[in-house]
Amino acid sequence: MNKPQPAPKLKRRLLRVSFGIALLALSACGADTSLRPLAADAVILAFGDSLTAGVGAPPDRSYPVVLSEITGRRVVGAGVSGEVTRDGLARLSSVLDASQPALMILLEGGNDILRNRQQAEIKSNLAAMVSMAQSRGIDVVLLGVPEKKLFSDAAPLYAELAEQFGLVYEEDLLAGLIRSPSLKSDAVHLNAAGYR
DSSP states (O other), X not given: OOOOOOOHHHHHHHHHHHHHHHHHHHTOOOTTOOOOOOOTTOEEEEEESHHHHTTTSOGGGSHHHHHHHHHOSEEEEEEOTTOOHXXXXXXXXXXHHHHOOSEEEEEOOHHHHHTTOOHHHHHHHHHHHHHHHXXXXXXXXXXXXXXXXXXXXXXXXXXXXXXXXTOEEEOSHHHHHHTOGGGBSSSSOBOHHHHO
């Protein structure tokens, strides 16, 4: 039986984003980014909730594992299923201490949005996470999480944070993946193909 394939437009976008993230991790040299080139032994921290943990796919198919394969870099997967931003903020310092990353990919806030937490609270917690990383000289890539609406785009607070902190920001990736049933394991999580 053939495995369902993403729509051609989404498939092209996924390939561009995968290549873009790999390129950022390898060289980090885009004109519109504030990322510095990564050393050969640099660590990338993937920090977030169940989407970072890889819920819906085998453990060896989470996006941090796939990103490590693509880039040849050590990628520390620090995703906690069900986590809200308040709890992510509380654990981030110890994760940064343990992993000593040069780059953090932040994908957090989905559980807050699903639980109807105040946007100001989510934004404040994410801002504190970004500030903590940047104060340690760690570059941050922010991934936008869709609002709790059918076929939604990323919540506006993510673009606001990206502008405030001068972050590399991917607004459409997660929303596009969630709109493609063949890339999902349930209503909110991806499958192995989606994480890739």
